[in-house]
Amino acid sequence: MDWRAKAMSLLLLGFVRLLTGAQARWHGCPPKAEQRIYFANHQSHADLVLIWAALPQELRTITRPIAARDYWTASRFRRWITSAVFNAVYVERERKGDEDPLAPLMAALDHGDSLILFPEGTRGHAEDPQPFKSGLYNLALKYPEVVLVPAWIHNVQRVMPKGEVVPVPLLCSVTFGEPVRLGSDEPRADFLQRARAAVMALRDV
Amino acid sequence: MRPFLRSLSPDQQVGLLFALLFGVLLLATMTSVLLSLREHRGADEVPRGRAGGLQDFQALLRSSWLMALVFWIGWAAGDGVATLLFGLLSFLVLREFISLSPTRRGDHRALVLAFFVVLPVQFTLVWTRYFDLFTVFIPVYAFLTIPVLSALGQDPQRFLERNAKLQWGIMVCVYGLSHVPALMLLPFPHFAGRLAFLVFFLVLVVQTCMLVQHLVARRLSDPVVPAISASFHWRSWAAGLFAGSLLGVLLSGLTPFKPLPALAMALVACVAGSLGHLVMKAIKRDRGVTHWGTDGRSVTGAAGLLDRIDALCFAAPVFFHSVRWTFHL
Numbered sequence: 418m419d420w421r422a423k424a425m426s427l428l429l430l431g432f433v434r435l436l437t438g439a440q441a442r443w444h445g446c447p448p449k450a451e452q453r454i455y456f457a458n459h460q461s462h463a464d465l466v467l468i469w470a471a472l473p474q475e476l477r478t479i480t481r482p483i484a485a486r487d488y489w490t491a492s493r494f495r496r497w498i499t500s501a502v503f504n505a506v507y508v509e510r511e512r513k514g515d516e517d518p519l520a521p522l523m524a525a526l527d528h529g530d531s532l533i534l535f536p537e538g539t540r541g542h543a544e545d546p547q548p549f550k551s552g553l554y555n556l557a558l559k560y561p562e563v564v565l566v567p568a569w570i571h572n573v574q575r576v577m578p579k580g581e582v583v584p585v586p587l588l589c590s591v592t593f594g595e596p597v598r599l600g601s602d603e604p605r606a607d608f609l610q611r612a613r614a615a616v617m618a619l620r621d622v
Numbered sequence: 623m624r625p626f627l628r629s630l631s632p633d634q635q636v637g638l639l640f641a642l643l644f645g646v647l648l649l650a651t652m653t654s655v656l657l658s659l660r661e662h663r664g665a666d667e668v669p670r671g672r673a674g675g676l677q678d679f680q681a682l683l684r685s686s687w688l689m690a691l692v693f694w695i696g697w698a699a700g701d702g703v704a705t706l707l708f709g710l711l712s713f714l715v716l717r718e719f720i721s722l723s724p725t726r727r728g729d730h731r732a733l734v735l736a737f738f739v740v741l742p743v744q745f746t747l748v749w750t751r752y753f754d755l756f757t758v759f760i761p762v763y764a765f766l767t768i769p770v771l772s773a774l775g776q777d778p779q780r781f782l783e784r785n786a787k788l789q790w791g792i793m794v795c796v797y798g799l800s801h802v803p804a805l806m807l808l809p810f811p812h813f814a815g816r817l818a819f820l821v822f823f824l825v826l827v828v829q830t831c832m833l834v835q836h837l838v839a840r841r842l843s844d845p846v847v848p849a850i851s852a853s854f855h856w857r858s859w860a861a862g863l864f865a866g867s868l869l870g871v872l873l874s875g876l877t878p879f880k881p882l883p884a885l886a887m888a889l890v891a892c893v894a895g896s897l898g899h900l901v902m903k904a905i906k907r908d909r910g911v912t913h914w915g916t917d918g919r920s921v922t923g924a925a926g927l928l929d930r931i932d933a934l935c936f937a938a939p940v941f942f943h944s945v946r947w948t949f950h951l
Contacts, residue, residue: 585734
């Protein structure tokens with residue numbers, strides 16, 4: 418990380434903490450440097466920044482968020498901040514040809530990195546998260562040794578609702594829950610349902 | 623004692639006061655460390671109430687340290703920095719208050735206005751000594767502007783309720799708290815450079831009243847309003863007021879007041895502070911939490927800053943204006 422990225426990440430951390438507190442609550446598992454996939458509800462662009470800020474420094478450096486390629490590489494600044502500061506993994510939102518959209522994620526997992534995933538695919542407006550897409554299931558199937566940690570991001574949609582530019586200071590928190598395991602020959606739909614329920618259960622703890 | 627104090631310059635007097643304050647805090651901290659060592663030895667036999675009492679005491683001690691440090695920095699760096707520090711404090715408590723008051727999407731612009739316009743303008747007015755505008759800016763101008771922005775958000779659902787919450791947050795966390803640094807700018811004749819004492823007077827008197835009230839309440843049962851506060855009794859309240867006023871008289875040498883006016887001002891501040899604390903408790907009960915910070919079910923993450931300074935938020939404006947009217951400033 419060069420000095421500009423380092424300065425930016427410190428600045429961003431300070432800003433996010435002043436604005437939201439960015440509190441991490443570890444409920445079902447300790448913060449631990451093992452290979453993990455954190456999966457969370459998605460309601461705002463700020464989700465990514467919040468979960469990144471809530472992780473302790475040691476985990477932040479080995480954990481890579483997923484960013485949509487079309488949005489986050491549209492300008493030089495967005496590209497720089499996602500690649501240099503967040504060290505994000507880019508994915509295509511639209512499927513192009515027969516290329517596997519999960520390929521970049523698998524490359525990162527093969528490399529030993531942890532990931533932050535929003536299995537809903539897009540940002541939701543409703544109270545409850547939308548049904549999960551099958552990417553999480555496919556990764557769980559292919560990498561059984563990676564720990565799957567559900568997370569609930571609280572309050573962020575109030576900080577910056579869709580369509581607003583100025584964020585409002587409100588306390589936000591990320592609750593990390595007990596890891597979810599893919600059962601042997603568990604059907605895809607059941608697993609995705611269970612994972613979604615695990616995320617939603619963290620809302621009330 | 624008095625001639626010696628009078629012979630010191632204002633700066634030396636304030637310095638002495640800080641030395642005393644930090645000395646007392648240091649002693650209290652050492653005592654609490656020693657106590658905690660003793661409690662650990664027989665952890666099983668220690669009654670639960672006692673351990674809880676020690677934790678309360680330690681929390682109170684922590685906030686006292688924080689407050690003393692904030693004041694010390696404010697005094698050492700001048701009025702401007704002190705005002706800035708109180709502005710930051712106000713930002714943090716307003717954040718706590720709003721986090722626990724459900725607002726809807728339509729309130730977003732009103733919230734932005736509250737945090738990024740009303741709050742900075744209010745503290746700038748304090749700093750630039752526009753006292754007339756400072757006292758009316760929030761109750762007159764912000765009072766109208768905030769609901770206008772919410773109305774433009776096109777969401778009639780629970781409109782009055784949402785706006786009332788927002789207005790309350792601004793009144794308590796911004797308007798109330800901004801009167802503390804404003805004390806430092808009161809134009810008392812022959813008292814320039816020593817107005818930090820007035821802030822001290824207010825904070826010490828109010829905190830002492832709250833502390834005594836809390837300690838006495840522990841020995842009493844049958845609270846006056848059990849549905850709102852388990853620790854509010856008429857007797858503990860009277861004890862708190864008495865202790866606060868007594869301290870006010872003892873500290874009168876530091877202030878521009880003679881002993882009797884000092885007693886009256888201290889009493890006014892204590893009544894406002896302790897009753898304000900009770901009101902904030904009622905709001906917390908309404909929201910279903912016991913602390914403004916995180917506790918049990920609450921999902922947000924801050925240490926309840928508002929719990930510690932809510933009495934001050936109510937006492938400061940009442941004290942400020944009582945002083946202003948009484949002394950024709």
